[in-house]
Amino acid sequence: MAATSSPDAISKGREEDFIKKLIGQPGFTKIAEALRRKRKLEPAVKFEENDLTVYLADLRGLGETINLLGEMIDKGLLEPYPADYMVQCPLCGSIYVETKYQCPYCGSIKLEKTRIIQHVLCGYTDTEIHFREKRRGEIILVCPKCRKQLYREGEDYRVLGTIYECRDCNRRVAEPRIIHKCAVCGHTFTPKDALYKPIYGLRLTDRGLAFMNKDLVVIAVQSMLRNMGFTVKEGVELKGISGIPHKVDVYAESDDGLKIAVDIVRSRDEASALRAVVKRLDLDQDISYILVSGLEDKEILDALASSKIPIVPPESLEELKRTIEEAKNARRGRTSAMKQ
Numbered sequence: 001m002a003a004t005s006s007p008d009a010i011s012k013g014r015e016e017d018f019i020k021k022l023i024g025q026p027g028f029t030k031i032a033e034a035l036r037r038k039r040k041l042e043p044a045v046k047f048e049e050n051d052l053t054v055y056l057a058d059l060r061g062l063g064e065t066i067n068l069l070g071e072m073i074d075k076g077l078l079e080p081y082p083a084d085y086m087v088q089c090p091l092c093g094s095i096y097v098e099t100k101y102q103c104p105y106c107g108s109i110k111l112e113k114t115r116i117i118q119h120v121l122c123g124y125t126d127t128e129i130h131f132r133e134k135r136r137g138e139i140i141l142v143c144p145k146c147r148k149q150l151y152r153e154g155e156d157y158r159v160l161g162t163i164y165e166c167r168d169c170n171r172r173v174a175e176p177r178i179i180h181k182c183a184v185c186g187h188t189f190t191p192k193d194a195l196y197k198p199i200y201g202l203r204l205t206d207r208g209l210a211f212m213n214k215d216l217v218v219i220a221v222q223s224m225l226r227n228m229g230f231t232v233k234e235g236v237e238l239k240g241i242s243g244i245p246h247k248v249d250v251y252a253e254s255d256d257g258l259k260i261a262v263d264i265v266r267s268r269d270e271a272s273a274l275r276a277v278v279k280r281l282d283l284d285q286d287i288s289y290i291l292v293s294g295l296e297d298k299e300i301l302d303a304l305a306s307s308k309i310p311i312v313p314p315e316s317l318e319e320l321k322r323t324i325e326e327a328k329n330a331r332r333g334r335t336s337a338m339k340q
């Protein structure tokens with residue numbers, strides 16, 4: 001059989017092995033938590049001793065997880081995305097780059113940012129620099145044309161805008177030229193010569209999202225049930241009272257005949273939640289049917305509650321364990337009552 005790179009072609013068993021391996025890795029909980037919260041791992045940049053390091057801010061102190069991330073990329077669960085762009089020195093690669101504004105007429109970087117002021121009384125308009133005067137140790141504004149002092153903005157003078165004025169050629173510059181100066185090697189360069197490189201983060205693919213929301217929880221629930229002594233049955237279709245077969249995400253039976261069916265519903269998948277209500281009504285009352293979901297919609301939750309479907313959030317599978325133990329005890333109670 002020809003090998004294929006499609007992640008969907010991975011057999012169910014290998015997939016499960018992979019998930020178990022993932023869950024068992026140190027740091028996986030931290031990665032999973034960050035991915036569930038933000039769906040991505042954002043990059044951060046560190047520059048030490050002339051060496052640029054890009055690391056994922058969410059995984060600080062988890063150096064050994066890099067292999068894990070590599071595997072998740074290989075399996076199509078994560079993909080790199082350009083998260084940020086950085087100016088780098090074309091000579092030495094440093095990210096410590098100063099930005100300066102340059103006069104397009106004479107090349108000077110001595111540009112002063114100033115306001116354009118209009119003296120209301122005489123109408124004279126010029127940059128603020130030309131209104132400034134020092135009187136008794138204080139800077140005041142004096143109209144260069146009529147020599148009257150200016151006191152209050154909006155009353156005796158108006159500000160018409162902001163502009164740069166070149167200290168060397170005295171020209172006014174609305175849009176200065178941008179130049180960069182490397183703080184490490186001193187090289188001066190324009191945006192045309194700069195290195196402008198993407199910094200990559202990692203984000204969940206659609207498949208990765210489904211994996212985090214569902215597959216991972218399915219595997220976790222299955223392994224929990226196995227640990228509790230249940231026999232997990234794969235690909236089971238439960239025949240409803242109406243005769244319609246129902247698929248569930250996890251189905252397991254205990255030796256003493258307790259039947260557990262669990263469906264995992266994504267947080268905003270209201271349609272699946274409503275299907276669960278129909279399923280509950282149609283399924284044999286002998287089967288304990290539980291939903292694992294972070295659903296928030298109140299109407300949906302009410303509908304589930306009135307159908308007596310227990311619902312537990314995926315992040316607290318301990319709660320699921322308790323729910324199952326309750327079902328187990330309730331059954332034991334019923335069985336011993338029948339025997340008496």
Ligand SMILES: [Zn+2]
Pocket residue numbers: 103104105106107108166167168169170171
């Ligand atoms: Zn100039």
Ligand SMILES: [Zn+2]
Pocket residue numbers: 119121122123124143144145146147148
């Ligand atoms: Zn004036």
Ligand SMILES: [Zn+2]
Pocket residue numbers: 089090091092093094182183184185186187
């Ligand atoms: Zn440099």
